Amino acid sequence: MAKLNIIYWSGTGNTEKMGELIKEGALASGADVELIDVTTADSGALDAEILALGSPSMGAEEVEAEMEDFISSNSDKLSGKRVGLFGSYDWGDGEWMREWKDTISSYGAEVVGDGCIVNLTPDGESAEQCKTYGKSLVEGR
Numbered sequence: 024m025a026k027l028n029i030i031y032w033s034g035t036g037n038t039e040k041m042g043e044l045i046k047e048g049a050l051a052s053g054a055d056v057e058l059i060d061v062t063t064a065d066s067g068a069l070d071a072e073i074l075a076l077g078s079p080s081m082g083a084e085e086v087e088a089e090m091e092d093f094i095s096s097n098s099d100k101l102s103g104k105r106v107g108l109f110g111s112y113d114w115g116d117g118e119w120m121r122e123w124k125d126t127i128s129s130y131g132a133e134v135v136g137d138g139c140i141v142n143l144t145p146d147g148e149s150a151e152q153c154k155t156y157g158k159s160l161v162e163g164r
């Protein structure tokens with residue numbers, strides 16, 4: 024069974040909700056899934072064959088600082104892995120996600136699609152989009 028660890032940071036719960044929906048989609052595809060808050064994570068959280076990393080757009084179109092530090096100090100664990108990226112934003116156009124994809128790809132990971140971004144809280148169509156992203160992470164397409 025494929026093992027997927029979903030590691031996220033969320034200040035007001037929107038990115039966390041996305042992580043829960045991604046988990047739901049991945050479970051439906053038969054994966055063994057763990058949802059982990061980055062503030063409680065150690066490097067062992069990256070010891071899964073598939074990873075999903077979540078951060079809202081913070082600062083000025085930036086990945087949240089604690090997530091950024093966690094990943095950059097463990098970047099060797101991303102090499103050769105399938106990695107999903109997700110996060111919530113408000114007023115921007117998704118610039119933080121485009122840059123994050125480039126950064127994570129530069130560590131040798133295979134990022135799935137262009138990541139999964141949702142304006143504020145996932146609901147209706149955007150909630151479905153998160154579940155579908157969870158499935159494609161497990162199925163690799």
Ligand SMILES: Cc1cc2nc3c(=O)[nH]c(=O)nc-3n(C[C@H](O)[C@H](O)[C@H](O)COP(=O)(O)O)c2cc1C
Pocket residue numbers: 032033034035036037038039079080081082083084085111112113114115116117142143144
């Ligand atoms: C300090 C701060 C900086 C933010 N910067 C951006 C930004 O640059 N672009 C954007 O689209 N949204 C920005 N936002 C909005 C958040 O991305 C948005 O509220 C998101 O839903 C928060 O997700 P969370 O509930 O997982 O924390 C910012 C929010 C905060 C609190």
